[in-house]
Amino acid sequence: MHSDHRRPTLESVAARAGVSRATVSRVVNGLPVTSASQESVQRAIAELGYVPNHAARTLVTRRTDLIALVLPEPTTRVFSDDPFFPGVIHGVSQELEAADKQLVLMLAGSAASHTRIERSIAAHHVDGVMLASMHGADPLPTVLTRIGIPVVCNERSLGPTSVPYVGVDNMGGAAAAVKHLLDAGRTRIATIAGPQDMIGGIDRLTGYREALRGSSRRSIVAVGDFTMDSGASAMRQLLEDDPKLDAVFVASDLMADGALQALRQSGRRVPDDVALIGFDDIALAAYTDPPLTTVRQPIVEIGRHMARQLLRLVGGETIEPTVILPTELVLRGSA
Amino acid sequence: MHSDHRRPTLESVAARAGVSRATVSRVVNGLPVTSASQESVQRAIAELGYVPNHAARTLVTRRTDLIALVLPEPTTRVFSDDPFFPGVIHGVSQELEAADKQLVLMLAGSAASHTRIERSIAAHHVDGVMLASMHGADPLPTVLTRIGIPVVCNERSLGPTSVPYVGVDNMGGAAAAVKHLLDAGRTRIATIAGPQDMIGGIDRLTGYREALRGSSRRSIVAVGDFTMDSGASAMRQLLEDDPKLDAVFVASDLMADGALQALRQSGRRVPDDVALIGFDDIALAAYTDPPLTTVRQPIVEIGRHMARQLLRLVGGETIEPTVILPTELVLRGSA
DNA sequence: ACAAGCGGTTAGAGCGCTCTCAGTACGAAC
DNA sequence: GTTCGTACTGAGAGCGCTCTAACCGCTTGT
Numbered sequence: 001m002h003s004d005h006r007r008p009t010l011e012s013v014a015a016r017a018g019v020s021r022a023t024v025s026r027v028v029n030g031l032p033v034t035s036a037s038q039e040s041v042q043r044a045i046a047e048l049g050y051v052p053n054h055a056a057r058t059l060v061t062r063r064t065d066l067i068a069l070v071l072p073e074p075t076t077r078v079f080s081d082d083p084f085f086p087g088v089i090h091g092v093s094q095e096l097e098a099a100d101k102q103l104v105l106m107l108a109g110s111a112a113s114h115t116r117i118e119r120s121i122a123a124h125h126v127d128g129v130m131l132a133s134m135h136g137a138d139p140l141p142t143v144l145t146r147i148g149i150p151v152v153c154n155e156r157s158l159g160p161t162s163v164p165y166v167g168v169d170n171m172g173g174a175a176a177a178v179k180h181l182l183d184a185g186r187t188r189i190a191t192i193a194g195p196q197d198m199i200g201g202i203d204r205l206t207g208y209r210e211a212l213r214g215s216s217r218r219s220i221v222a223v224g225d226f227t228m229d230s231g232a233s234a235m236r237q238l239l240e241d242d243p244k245l246d247a248v249f250v251a252s253d254l255m256a257d258g259a260l261q262a263l264r265q266s267g268r269r270v271p272d273d274v275a276l277i278g279f280d281d282i283a284l285a286a287y288t289d290p291p292l293t294t295v296r297q298p299i300v301e302i303g304r305h306m307a308r309q310l311l312r313l314v315g316g317e318t319i320e321p322t323v324i325l326p327t328e329l330v331l332r333g334s335a
Numbered sequence: 336m337h338s339d340h341r342r343p344t345l346e347s348v349a350a351r352a353g354v355s356r357a358t359v360s361r362v363v364n365g366l367p368v369t370s371a372s373q374e375s376v377q378r379a380i381a382e383l384g385y386v387p388n389h390a391a392r393t394l395v396t397r398r399t400d401l402i403a404l405v406l407p408e409p410t411t412r413v414f415s416d417d418p419f420f421p422g423v424i425h426g427v428s429q430e431l432e433a434a435d436k437q438l439v440l441m442l443a444g445s446a447a448s449h450t451r452i453e454r455s456i457a458a459h460h461v462d463g464v465m466l467a468s469m470h471g472a473d474p475l476p477t478v479l480t481r482i483g484i485p486v487v488c489n490e491r492s493l494g495p496t497s498v499p500y501v502g503v504d505n506m507g508g509a510a511a512a513v514k515h516l517l518d519a520g521r522t523r524i525a526t527i528a529g530p531q532d533m534i535g536g537i538d539r540l541t542g543y544r545e546a547l548r549g550s551s552r553r554s555i556v557a558v559g560d561f562t563m564d565s566g567a568s569a570m571r572q573l574l575e576d577d578p579k580l581d582a583v584f585v586a587s588d589l590m591a592d593g594a595l596q597a598l599r600q601s602g603r604r605v606p607d608d609v610a611l612i613g614f615d616d617i618a619l620a621a622y623t624d625p626p627l628t629t630v631r632q633p634i635v636e637i638g639r640h641m642a643r644q645l646l647r648l649v650g651g652e653t654i655e656p657t658v659i660l661p662t663e664l665v666l667r668g669s670a
Numbered sequence: 671a672c673a674a675g676c677g678g679t680t681a682g683a684g685c686g687c688t689c690t691c692a693g694t695a696c697g698a699a700c
Numbered sequence: 701g702t703t704c705g706t707a708c709t710g711a712g713a714g715c716g717c718t719c720t721a722a723c724c725g726c727t728t729g730t
Contacts, residue, residue, distance in 0.1 A: 007459070009686055020710045025688060034708065051458040055393035056686035059715045064390070066439075081618040083416050093442045102455065104401075105440045107428045120437065123386045124342070228622060261622065283416040287563060287596065289624075344716055355680045360718060369678065391716035394685045 008048040017044035028052055066126040067092075067101045067310060070117060072108040072140065073133050082226065082254055083282045084299055088132050088154070091303020099311050101127070114140070122147055128314040130306045134158070136197040150313035152306050155199035156322075164313070164321040166305040170200055173295035173327030174207025177249045177277040180293075180329060182215055186247035186275055190220035192234040192259060194251035201226075204251040204279060220245060224255045231255025235262035246274055247335065253278040253285045253294055260288055260334070275335035290333030297327050343383040352379035363387055402427075402436045402645060403461040405452060407443040407475065408468050417561065417589055418617045419634055423467050423489070426638020434646050436462070449475070457482055463649040465641045469493070471532040485648035487641050490534035491657075499648070499656040501640040505535055508630035508662030509542025512584045512612040515628075515664060517550055521582035521610055525555035527569040527594060529586035536561075539586040539614060555580060559590045566590025570597035581609055582670065588613040588620045588629055595623055595669070610670035625668030632662050 010028075014021045017040040026033050027041040044050070058064050069092055071085060089105070096103050104126055106117045121129055121144060128150040131141055137159035144151045145163060153165040181189050191208045194201030205221070212219050222238045224230035231250060235258065238245060250256035256278030260270060268274045270290060278285060281296035305323050312319045345363075349356045352375040361368050362376040379385070393399050404427055406420060424440070431438050439461055443449045456464060456479060463485040466476055472494035479486050480498060488500040516524050526543045529536030540556070547554050557573045559565035566585060570593065573580060585591035591613030595605060603609045605625060613620060616631035640658050647654045 010688095011686075021687080022689080022710060023708090026709090029688085032708080037709085051454065053394070053686050054458050054460045055390045055399065056715090057688075058390035059388075059394055059686080059717085060688045062715085081418050086421055089440070090442075093440065097442075097448055097451070100451070102460070103440045105424070105428065105438045107425075107432075113432055116432070116435070119386065123389050125389045125437070228618070257622070261624075264624075283563070284619075287592070289596075289599075345718095346716075356717080357680060357719080358678085361679095364718090367678080372679085388716050391685090392718075394687085394716080395718045397685085 007053075008050045009053070010050075013041065013044045013048055013050050016048065017041045062124070064125060064127050065101050066104050067096055067307070067314075068104045068106055068117075068121060068126040068129045070106045070108055070129060070131050070140070071133055072114065072131065072135065072138055081228070083284075084280065085132070087282075087299035088303035088306070091300040091305075092130065092307045093303075094300075095304050095307035095311065099307075101311070108140075118143060121149060124149075128152075128310045130154070130310055132306070133198070135195070150310060152310040152313065154302060154306060158197070158199065162321070164309060164319060166302055166309060166323045166325070167199065168297045168302065168325045169327045170203035170297075171207035171210065173279065173297065173329070174204040174249065174251070175211040176327070176329045177279070177295050178208050178211035180331075181247040181249065181275055181277065181335060182211070182217070184247075184275060184335070187217060188220065188242060188245040189217055189247040189249065190222070190238045190242065190245045192231055192238070192248060192250040192255050193221055193223045194255075195225050196223060201251060208249055224251070224258075226252045226255060228254045228258040231258025232262040233258075235259035236266070239263075239266055239268075247276070248274060249277050249279075251279050253280040253282045253292060256292055256294070256334075257284060257288055260292070271333065271335050277329075277335045281330055285330075286332070288334070293332045293335040294330050295327050296330050298325050301325055342388075343385045344388070345385075348376065348379045348383055348385050351383065352376045397459070399460060399462050400436050401439050401461040402431055402642070402649075403439045403441055403452075403456060403464045405441045405443055405464060405466050405475070406468055407449065407466065407470065407473055416563070418619075419615065420467070422617075422634035423638035423641070426635040426640075427465065427642045428638075429635075430639050430642035430646065434642075436646070443475075453478060456484060459484075463487075463645045465489070465645055467641070468533070470530070485645060487645040487648065489637060489641060493532070493534065497656070499644060499654060501637055501644060501658045501660070502534065503632045503637065503660045504662045505538035505632075506542035506545065508614065508632065508664070509539040509584065509586070510546040511662070511664045512614070512630050513543050513546035515666075516582040516584065516610055516612065516670060517546070517552070519582075519610060519670070522552060523555065523577060523580040524552055524582040524584065525557070525573045525577065525580045527566055527573070527583060527585040527590050528556055528558045529590075530560050531558060536586060543584055559586070559593075561587045561590060563589045563593040566593025567597040568593075570594035571601070574598075574601055574603075582611070583609060584612050584614075586614050588615040588617045588627060591627055591629070591669075592619060592623055595627070606668065606670050612664075612670045616665055620665075621667065623669070628667045628670040629665050630662050631665050633660050636660055 010021045010024050014024045019037050023037050024041050108114045108117050130152050132154040141151050141163040142161045153163050155167045156165050157163050193205040220242050222234035224234040250259050270276050278292045278294035281294045285292040285294045309319050345356045345359050349359045354372050358372050359376050441452045443452050465487050467489040476486050476498040477496045488498050490502045491500050492498045528540040555577050557569035559569040585594050605611050613627045613629035616629045620627040620629045644654055
C-alpha cells in the first residue's frame with residue numbers, strides 16, 4: 001500500500017504515560033481515573049497525536065457509529081431536481097451530527113445495488129438504517145428487521161410487516177387543499193396524483209377523493225410520477241378530458257410547476273381560469289408565476305424525526321412506532 | 336445491547352467445511368484453492384449464512400472501503416434548492432458503487448462540525464476524501480494530505496498547497512457566453528458574479544472581464560452567492576447602476592432565474608430588452624420563461640471524475656493531478 | 671534414489687481495542 | 701493492629717479477520 005506511518009496506539013500512549021492500556025482506554029472513554037493518571041495520559045495523547053482506531057473499537061463493541069440512509073429510487077428522480085431528498089438528508093445529517101454518528105448514503109437504483117446494499121447492511125456494517133421513498137412492497141425493511149438491524153422508514157410500508165416510520169398527514173393535507181378550492185366556489189376540481197405505488201401518491205389521492213365525496217363534484221384524475229415533465233403532460237391530458245375544469249390539486253410542487261406551464265401554454269390564466277394547489281412547499285413554490293399555493297410538508301423535519309427515532313432504536317430504547325407530522329395549507333397566488 | 340444472535344465467523348465456517356480458517360479466507364477473497372475445498376466452503380458459507388465481519392477485516396488490512404464526500408458549506412445553500420450538490424453526489428455514487436465502496440456524506444456547516452470531520456478522518460475512518468465546493472483557503476485538504484489521506488477536490492485550492500482536483504473550464508465558458516452576447520450586438524453587458532471566495536465565482540468573473548477586454552465595452556458587476564434570491568437582488572442593483580444595460584451574464588442558473596424574475600418585475604422583456612445567459616444548465620433552466628440560454632458544466636461528470644481520481648489514489652496509483660472538464664454554451668430563448 | 675520444486679494447506683501471530691477480574695493501596699472502623 | 705470497604709489499576713483474554721512462514725504430499729530433474 002502507500003505511505004502509512006505507523007500511527008500511535010493505546011499501547012504507545014500507555015507506555016509514554018507510564019500506565020496500562022486499560023487506564024488509557026478509561027481516559028479516552030471518560031471513565032473515572034485519578035487526576036494524576038488523567039493528566040499524564042492526556043499529555044501523552046496530545047504529544048503523540050493519538051486518535052483511537054475505529055475498526056479495533058468496533059470489533060469489540062460491535063458498534064460502528066455508522067447510520068445508513070437508503071434511497072431505493074431510480075437515481076433519475078432522486079437527483080434530478082427534486083429537493084425532497086436533499087431536504088431529508090439535511091434533516092438526518094443534523095441529528096446524526098448531534099449524536100456523533102456518520103451518515104452512509106446508499107442509492108439503490110438498480111437491482112444489483114439493491115442486493116449489494118442488503119449484503120453490506122447484513123455484514124453489520126452500520127448500526128441502523130433509514131429507508132426513504134419506498135416503492136410498492138419493498139422487502140428490504142422486512143429483511144433487515146429480521147436480521148436484527150434497527151430500521152425506520154419514511155411513510156408506512158406497503159409490505160406485509162409493519163416497520164416503524166415517520167410520515168406526514170397526506171390525506172389531511174390533500175383534503176384541506178380540495179376544501180379550499182370548494183370553498184372558493186370551484187366546481188370542476190381535478191387532481192394530478194403521484195405514483196400509485198407510493199404512500200405519498202396513494203394517500204393524497206385518497207384525501208382528494210374523500211374531500212370531494214362530501215360535495216356533488218365528480219373526480220377527475222390523472223397520474224404523474226412526481227417529476228415536472230409528468231406534471232405538464234398530466235395537465236394536458238386533464239385539459240383534454242375536461243376542458244372546462246376550473247381547479248387542480250397536484251400531489252407535488254414539481255408536478256404543479258409543470259402543470260402551471262401546461263396551463264399557460266393552453267392559454268388559461270392562473271388562478272382566474274384555473275386554480276392550482278401543489279404539495280410540498282419546496283423553495284421553488286414561492287417563485288413561480290403566480291406563486292404557488294401549496295400544502296406544506298416539513299421535509300427537513302421528516303429527516304430529523306427519522307434520525308431521532310432510529311437513534312433511540314439503536315440505543316436500545318423502545319419507541320412509538322408511528323410518527324405523523326402535520327401538513328399545512330400555504331396560501332399564495334395560484335388559488 | 337439488543338438482540339444480537341452470534342453471527343457465524345470464519346472459524347465456524349472452517350469447522351463445518353472441514354478446513355482451516357485460512358482456506359475459508361482464501362475462498363472468500365477469491366484466491367486459488369482446490370475445487371474440492373472451494374465447494375465445501377461455499378456450501379458451508381451458504382448454509383450458515385456467513386457474512387465477513389467488516390471491522391475485523393479493516394483492523395488487519397487497514398482498508399475501510401469507505402470514501403467520504405465533504406461539503407464544507409453552510410447547509411442553507413447545500414440543501415436549499417441548488418442541484419449542484421445532488422448532481423455531484425449522484426456522479427460520485429455511481430463510481431463508488433462500481434468499485435464497491437460506500438459513501439460517507441459529511442456536511443461541514445459549522446466550525447464544530449469541521450473539527451469533528453477532521454477528527455473522524457484522522458482516525459482513518461475512511462480510505463479517502465473528496466472535498467466539494469470549498470470556500471477561501473480551507474486548511475482541510477492540506478491537513479488531510481499531510482496525515483497521508485488521499486484527497487481530491489472540486490476546483491483548485493485557494494490555499495498554499497496544491498491538491499489534486501477536478502475542475503471545469505469556468506473562464507472559457509464565461510468568455511464564450513460574453514462573446515455570444517457581443518456577437519449579438521449587445522453593447523452594455525453586465526454580470527452577476529458568484530462568491531469571490533470560490534473558484535467558480537472568481538474564474539467566471541475573470542472570463543467575463545477577459546472577453547470584454549477585447550471590445551470597447553465596459554464591465555458592470557454585481558456579486559451574488561449562487562442563490563436565487565441573491566440573483567434577484569443583484570439584478571435590481573445592476574438595473575439601478577445602469578438602467579440601459581441590454582445583457583447580463585450570470586454565474587449560476589439559480590441566480591439567473593432570480594435575475595429573470597427581477598427583470599420581469601422591472602418591466603423588461605427577455606431577451607428583447609435584456610439578453611440573459613446563465614451558468615450550470617440545471618434542469619430548471621429548460622423550464623424558465625423564456626428558457627434559459629446557459630453555459631453547461633457537466634455536474635454529474637464532476638462527481639464521477641472526482642470519485643475515479645480518488646479511487647486511483649486510494650489504490651496506490653499515481654494520477655494526473657489536474658482534470659479540467661469542458662463547458663458548453665447551450666442556446667435557448669433568453670439570449 | 672534423493673534433492674529440489676510446487677500447488678495447496680495449516681498453525682499461529684497479530685491488528686488495536688474493550689472489558690472482566692484479580693490485585694493493590696489507603697483510609698475508616700472496630 | 702487487624703479487618704473491612706472503597707477506589708482505582710493492570711494483566712490478560714478475546715473480538716474476527718489476514719498473512720507469513722512452515723509444512724505437506726506430490727511430481728520432476730539428475
